[in-house]
Amino acid sequence: xxxxxxxxxxxxxxxxxxxxxxxxxxxxxxxxxxxxxxxxxxxxxxxxxxxxxxxxxxxxxxxxxxxxxxxxxxxxxxxxxxxxxxxxxxxxxxxxxxxxxxxxxxxxxxxxxxxxxxxxxxxxxxxxxxxxxxxxxxxxxxxxxxxxxxxxxxxxxxxxxxxxxxxxxxxxxxxxxxxxxxxxxxxxxxxxxxxxxxxxxxxxxxxxxxxxxxxxxxxxxxxxxxxxxxxxxxxxxxxxxxxxxxxxxxxxxxxxxxxxxxxxxxxxxxxxxxxxxxxxxxxxxxxxxxxxxxxxxxxxxxxxxxxxxxxxxxxxxxxxxxxxxxxxxxxxxxxxxxxxxxxxxxxxxxxxxxxxxxxxxxxxxxxxxxxxxxxxxxxxxxxxxxxxxxxxxxxxxxxxxxxxxxxxxxxxxxxxxxxxxxxxxxxxxxxxxxxxxxxxxxxxxxxxxxxxxxxxxxxxxxxxxxxxxxxxxxxxxxxxxxxxxxxxxxxxxxxxxxxxxxxxxxxxxxxxxxxxxxxxxxx
Amino acid sequence: xxxxxxxxxxxxxxxxxxxxxxxxxxxxxxxxxxxxxxxxxxxxxxxxxxxxxxxxxxxxxxxxxxxxxxxxxxxxxxxxxxxxxxxxxxxxxxxxxxxxxxxxxxxxxxxxxxxxxxxxxxxxxxxxxxxxxxxxxxxxxxxxxxxxxxxxxxxxxxxxxxxxxxxxxxxxxxxxxxxxxxxxxxxxxxxxxxxxxxxxxxxxxxxxxxxxxxxxxxxxxxxxxxxxxxxxxxxxxxxxxxxxxxxxxxxxxxxxxxxx
Numbered sequence: 001x002x003x004x005x006x007x008x009x010x011x012x013x014x015x016x017x018x019x020x021x022x023x024x025x026x027x028x029x030x031x032x033x034x035x036x037x038x039x040x041x042x043x044x045x046x047x048x049x050x051x052x053x054x055x056x057x058x059x060x061x062x063x064x065x066x067x068x069x070x071x072x073x074x075x076x077x078x079x080x081x082x083x084x085x086x087x088x089x090x091x092x093x094x095x096x097x098x099x100x101x102x103x104x105x106x107x108x109x110x111x112x113x114x115x116x117x118x119x120x121x122x123x124x125x126x127x128x129x130x131x132x133x134x135x136x137x138x139x140x141x142x143x144x145x146x147x148x149x150x151x152x153x154x155x156x157x158x159x160x161x162x163x164x165x166x167x168x169x170x171x172x173x174x175x176x177x178x179x180x181x182x183x184x185x186x187x188x189x190x191x192x193x194x195x196x197x198x199x200x201x202x203x204x205x206x207x208x209x210x211x212x213x214x215x216x217x218x219x220x221x222x223x224x225x226x227x228x229x230x231x232x233x234x235x236x237x238x239x240x241x242x243x244x245x246x247x248x249x250x251x252x253x254x255x256x257x258x259x260x261x262x263x264x265x266x267x268x269x270x271x272x273x274x275x276x277x278x279x280x281x282x283x284x285x286x287x288x289x290x291x292x293x294x295x296x297x298x299x300x301x302x303x304x305x306x307x308x309x310x311x312x313x314x315x316x317x318x319x320x321x322x323x324x325x326x327x328x329x330x331x332x333x334x335x336x337x338x339x340x341x342x343x344x345x346x347x348x349x350x351x352x353x354x355x356x357x358x359x360x361x362x363x364x365x366x367x368x369x370x371x372x373x374x375x376x377x378x379x380x381x382x383x384x385x386x387x388x389x390x391x392x393x394x395x396x397x398x399x400x401x402x403x404x405x406x407x408x409x410x411x412x413x414x415x416x417x418x419x420x421x422x423x424x425x426x427x428x429x430x431x432x433x434x435x436x437x438x439x440x441x442x443x444x445x446x447x448x449x450x451x452x453x454x455x456x457x458x459x460x461x462x463x464x465x466x467x468x469x470x471x472x473x474x475x476x477x478x479x480x481x482x483x484x485x486x487x488x489x490x491x492x493x494x495x496x497x498x499x500x501x502x503x504x505x506x507x508x509x510x511x512x513x514x515x516x517x518x519x520x521x522x523x
Numbered sequence: 524x525x526x527x528x529x530x531x532x533x534x535x536x537x538x539x540x541x542x543x544x545x546x547x548x549x550x551x552x553x554x555x556x557x558x559x560x561x562x563x564x565x566x567x568x569x570x571x572x573x574x575x576x577x578x579x580x581x582x583x584x585x586x587x588x589x590x591x592x593x594x595x596x597x598x599x600x601x602x603x604x605x606x607x608x609x610x611x612x613x614x615x616x617x618x619x620x621x622x623x624x625x626x627x628x629x630x631x632x633x634x635x636x637x638x639x640x641x642x643x644x645x646x647x648x649x650x651x652x653x654x655x656x657x658x659x660x661x662x663x664x665x666x667x668x669x670x671x672x673x674x675x676x677x678x679x680x681x682x683x684x685x686x687x688x689x690x691x692x693x694x695x696x697x698x699x700x701x702x703x704x705x706x707x708x709x710x711x712x713x714x715x716x717x718x719x720x721x722x723x724x725x726x727x728x729x730x731x732x733x734x735x736x737x738x739x740x741x742x743x744x745x746x747x748x749x750x751x752x753x754x755x756x757x758x759x760x761x762x763x764x765x766x767x768x769x770x771x772x773x774x775x776x777x778x779x780x781x782x783x
Contacts, residue, residue: 116618119581119691120631120681121607134622 006180018188020164024083024155025192026235028090029148036095036147037140040102041128050103057096065157066294068092073161073300082290082306086158086165093154094147101143105136137207145200152193156185160265160294162301171265171292174420178507203228259477262298262307263291266421267503267510268357268441268496272311274514276467276483279523283479295393296320299468303345308473309480313357313463314349317341319399326399330356330462341468348474350467351488355496358463359394359404360440360452362428368451375456379435380408386434388412391421394437399461401437407459422504425450441493443501465491486523530595531556532689532721533580538589540575549575550745553589559688562715562722564736566729566767572745573725577691580723581610593689608632611682611690611720615697617674619666625651625677626662632685650680655710672703679711683718690715690722696731708734729767733757741767 007014043050063071068089072078078088109132117127133140159167169185172178206224259280263273270291277287290307299321301307317337318324327333338349361376373379394400395418404410417433424436429448438445445452467484474480495517502513534556541548550572557563565573578584579591582603591598593606619628627634629650630643638646648658654676666674675695682690696704696711712735715722726732732739733753741748741756741763749761756764 110618110621112614112616112618113620115583116612116614117620119583119607119610119612119614119618121604121610121635122631123604126635131620135620 003180003183007184010184014169014184014188017164017166017168017185020083021152021155021166021189021192022235024086024090024158024163024165025148025151025196028087028151028155029094029144031087032091032094032098032147032151033144035091036098036143037102039095040099040140041106043099043103044106044132054096054100054103057099060092061096063092065089065093065154066160069157069161070295073297073304082161083158083163085161086155086163089158090151090154094151097143097146097150098140099143101139101146102136105139105143106132108139109135134207138204141200141204141207145197145204148196148200149193152189152196156189159292161297162262162290162293168292174422180507199228199231258286258288259473259480260288260290260306260308262293262301262310264298264310264312265292265294266439267443268439268500269311270510271496271499271503271514272353272465272467273309274510275487275518276309276311278511278514278518279483279486280477280479282518282523283483285477285479302347302468302470305470309467309469311353311465312468313465314352315358315399315461315463316397317349317468318461320397323398326403326459326461328458328461330464333462334464334466342471346471348469348471350469350484352464352466353487354489354491355441355465355493356463357439357441357465357496358455358460359400359437360442360445361455362425362436362438362445362450362452363434364428364431365449365451367434368453373451373453375454376408376459377456379453380410383410383412383435385413387414387432388416388435389419389424389427389433390416390437391424392418393421404437404459407457441496441500443497443499443504445497447501447505465496490521530559531592532559532594533557533723534592534595535576535579536590536592538579538586538591540572540579540584540586548587548745550579553745553747555740555747555750557721557723559721560719561737562724562735563738563740564724564726564732565740565742566726566732567742568727571742573742574693575745576742577693577723577725580689580691581607581612608636608685609687609689611684611687613675613678613682613690613692613695615694616671617666617678617681617695619674619677619681621666623665624662625656625664625666625669628666628677629680629684631681636685646684650683653683653714654680656680670703671699672707675699675707679714683720688721690720692722692724694726695724697726697728704731711735729770 039053043053069085072085072088078084113131113135114127117131122130155163155165156167156170158165159171166185166189169181170189171185173181173183173185202224206228261273261277261280263269273289273291277289280287290301293301293307293310298307298310298312302310314330314333314337315326318333319326322337322340324336334349334352341347341349361379363373363379367373371382373382390401395416401416412435417427419427421438424433425438425442425444425448427433428436428450438450440452444450467487469480469484499513499517502508503510535553538553539548539551553572553576555563565576567573575584579586579598580593582598582601585599593601593610598606620631623631626644626647629647633643633646647662651658651661656673656676661669661673661677666677669677678695682692696707699707708731715735724732724735733756736753738750738752739756740750741761743763748763749756749759751759757768759765759768
């Protein structure tokens with residue numbers, strides 16, 4: 001599919017993402033201006049505060065954005081998932097350039113001019129508004145310009161906390177190795193940054209004293225200025241309007257009829273979430289989709305009451321959430337998870353959906369055939385000559401790399417490369433690495449001629465797919481019970497692989513793929 | 524404004540000043556007064572305390588000891604904003620607001636005082652003419668478009684805008700080239716005579732002091748060494764006064780003006 005036809009086909013979604021991105025950036029920049037400029041002014045009046053405040057702002061800006069989002073999620077009022085958290089994080093990043101440039105701009109005012117202002121009998125407030133701020137304005141606008149460009153970039157990461165924006169396409173594109181998606185997310189973001197930079201650059205030039213020239217030209221400049229201000233205001237208002245309309249519609253719906261469906265940040269999770277979402281909608285329930293949440297976000301969001309239901313794997317809950325040592329009996333794992341979730345989190349666990357998605361230790365099919373390898377134990381003899389690539393998740397979790405390598409006594413030619421999970425398949429197929437830990441339901445395993453080594457020591461715990469649902473939501477929405485009953489043992493491993501393949505390899509629209517499947521199953 | 528014309532307009536009574544950070548006094552035990560209508564020139568080298576003395580008059584600085592009286596009232600009892608708006612202030616390079624047009628710069632104090640637009644406009648035109656600049660040609664320009672001499676004239680016009688009885692000038696012509704400086708000095712001398720303003724004028728240029736001052740106060744290390752009329756100053760036996768006068772005599776005929 002060409003990029004242009006991709007854009008045409010996905011325009012409704014893309015325009016929503018653009019709007020979300022724009023409102024995230026505008027709202028956070030406005031808030032940062034509203035906080036940053038007064039703070040900067042205060043710092044010019046209280047010199048003793050300058051070091052500490054700028055120091056704190058400096059440190060805040062060095063926090064990696066994903067870490068900051070993660071840190072914000074459990075916090076009350078400013079945290080959680082969605083646009084609010086993203087805006088808080090964006091404001092944090094935007095503050096430093098605005099505060100610093102306000103201080104620099106005001107302290108940079110010619111002392112002669114300041115002395116004249118005082119000696120003419122101007123009050124402190126008059127000096128600030130009529131002399132210091134206008135003269136500092138170009139420098140302050142430079143700060144806003146830097147802040148806005150940073151915000152446009154960081155806002156792409158906001159997709160990881162369910163705030164939407166162009167990052168949704170970027171994350172999805174990375175995951176599905178889809179250049180169209182990547183470009184559809186990255187190009188508009190880059191354009192937005194260029195436009196913001198250029199527009200604020202014009203504004204900055206307008207305010208600069210070097211441009212103060214005699215009358216004739218000022219009226220034209222004034223007209224331009226009015227137009228620029230009007231355009232900026234219009235954009236801001238539209239952004240806010242969109243933002244508020246979204247939050248209004250979110251708040252306006254009656255509690256009983258609304259279910260927030262979440263998913264993790266990979267295709268299969270999103271497909272499973274979409275299945276529930278479509279089945280609920282078919283039964284008259286209003287659904288809000290909050291897909292593609294990274295790491296343990298769906299769990300945290302569920303505990304915070306911001307997500308009602310999301311697909312999970314029993315083994316993940318058992319080890320990563322409940323911190324148990326991996327065991328291999330599926331029934332025991334399921335029962336333990338069900339009991340503990342009900343007890344600890346008031347969260348219900350659905351019947352298993354019918355397939356497992358365990359870690360699949362993969363090598364190239366050609367290699368497997370050549371070396372006649374079937375099991376991980378057999379492969380262990382060759383690994384000292386191999387390079388491995390693993391997703392971040394696998395590297396860090398209890399049932400991941402540390403325990404796995406110990407269980408099989410694996411050693412590699414070099415420290416395993418830690419990278420994005422979806423990229424590991426391509427890395428393996430193209431010979432960049434020789435062994436990866438993928439998902440057993442990954443659609444591309446067959447397509448890329450990869451071979452799954454057997455877990456002959458039964459190291460990986462069972463990862464049965466289930467839905468986790470807040471008990472309160474089950475009690476509130478009776479249609480949910482019916483939908484969950486229908487989905488029990490309803491999806492085979494082959495079906496799941498096929499669904500994944502349609503989305504990941506054939507680049508088809510996920511909602512469409514799910515719609516077809518639901519129809520075929522007759523739900 | 525010449526009410527009570529014998530009472531001094533400005534009076535220093537045993538005034539000392541030092542910055543909080545350093546123990547060394549900038550000026551110490553200064554006592555003198557300025558009569559209405561006179562131009563008192565404070566002459567001295569850099570760092571002698573002459574600018575500090577000026578700043579004590581319009582509350583830019585407050586004395587550590589003694590009293591500065593303006594119109595018979597101690598500066599500590601004045602509302603600083605009120606006092607400054609009644610006092611014209613001119614500094615080197617003018618200190619014009621670069622983002623204000625010339626008209627707006629001149630109109631600063633009248634605008635702060637809430638004059639009507641029409642009255643401000645008339646006053647600006649009047650003042651620009653007074654300092655020798657054509658109102659129509661200059662009102663809408665910006666300071667960056669003017670020469671140093673023109674900017675300095677605007678600085679004087681701004682100081683005169685609200686018709687203050689007292690003018691404070693801190694080396695106003697110090698940064699100008701010698702020819703421009705000479706013509707501005709002449710014009711200022713005429714102007715202050717014509718307008719009957721009281722002025723305190725700070726300079727390190729003895730020629731300027733002799734030309735403009737009705738009295739010259741020679742300052743050194745924060746003290747007033749002598750306070751005399753130009754005629755007395757020319758005949759002074761004071762070592763420092765003689766040293767200053769020496770500078771006027773040096774290489775006549777070489778065409779070389781003394782520079783700052």
